Amino acid sequence: MSEANAENKDVVTRENSEVQKQQESEIVLRAPVDIYENAEGITLLADMPGVNKDSLSLQVDKDSLIVEGEARIDMPEGMEALYADVRSTRYQRSFALSGELETDRIEASLKDGVLRVHIPKRAEARPRKIEIHTG
Amino acid sequence: MFGRLTNFGGSLFDEFRRLDEELNEASGRWPWPAGIRSVARGTYPQINVGSTPEQVDVYLFAAGLDPATIDISIQKNLLTVAGERKSPVEKEVDYYRKERFDGAFRRVITLPDDVDPERVEARYRDGVLQIHVQRREAAQPRQIKVQ
Structure with missing residues (x-):
């Protein structure tokens, strides 16, 4: 009986902390992106200042690419904001992908807060020049 | 605004x-x-300014900047930061989005009056430029002992 109670309590606590976590993370930063395409594939560049390799997460499945990151800023104890353009430390942005992209061959790099992601196209999806025969 | x-x-x-x-x-x-x-708001680079009794820290969220192009100067309590972020348009590709800033910027930030322009340090890491300005000691809270 007491064991069952303890279990219930655990569940409640977990739910509460999840709710709290959601509230805290309500404000997300939308990283500005450049996206362009050529015959080989699609390239995405995203500005995510403050994010390093360890605080960046890229989730890819067949249909979507989710970019998330946490800006890690050194700040002294007890610092008060005098002014703040940036009101959160969490970046999140997602993009729908299409079937001709080879999601298992995505390459990503991060330098000075700029994320670069390259998604190649399947060979059969690359554009072919179609010759026109005359006569 | x-x-x-x-x-x-x-x-x-x-x-x-x-x-x-x-x-x-x-x-x-x-x-x-x-x-x-x-x-x-939203202009590159975005800025946060924080303070403690000892110091004022300015954070510029300036991803992809070449540190050699950053020019920081301070006159009394006016801090000026200028630089250039190059994000040129790629050739022979089709763009769907071009949201990232490309070009020169200059921002002037008014700091509290008691900062010491002689004691400024700057550091660029992970796309964040942090400028650390010490405040004058006279302005810091002092504990007064009752005799």
């Missing part, structure tokens, strides 16, 4: 200001009046 710039009592501007303040209040996002040297 219009902030204190329009504080001269014209009714049209008053209306703008009222609307602006109401929007800001409704969104609950903008507690500070716009500084006279400030630029539109």
Whole structure:
């Protein structure tokens, strides 16, 4: 009986902390992106200042690419904001992908807060020049 | 956005200001009046300024900057940061989005009056430029002992 109670309590606590976590993370930063395409594939560049390799997460499945990151800023104890353009430390942005992209061959790099992601196209999806025969 | 710039009592501007303040209040996002040297929010680079009794720290969220192009100067309590972020348009590709900033920028930040312009340090890491300015000791809170 007491064991069952303890279990219930655990569940409640977990739910509460999840709710709290959601509230805290309500404000997300939308990283500005450049996206362009050529015959080989699609390239995405995203500005995510403050994010390093360890605080960046890229989730890819067949249909979507989710970019998330946490800006890690050194700040002294007890610092008060005098002014703040940036009101959160969490970046999140997602993009729908299409079937001709080879999601298992995505390459990503991060330098000075700029994320670069390259998604190649399947060979059969690359554009072919179609010759026109005359006569 | 219009902030204190329009504080001269014209009714049209008053209306703008009222609307602006109401929007800001409704969104609950903008507690500070716009500084006279400030630029539109969202302009590259975005800036945060924080302070403690000992120091003022300025954070510029400037991803992809070449540190060699950054020019920082301070005159009394006016901090100027200029630089150039190159994000050229790629050739022979089709763009779907081009949201990232490309070009030169210059921001002037008014710091509290008691900063010491002789003691400024700057560091660029992970796309964040952190400028650390020490405050004068006289301005820091002092414990007074009762004799």
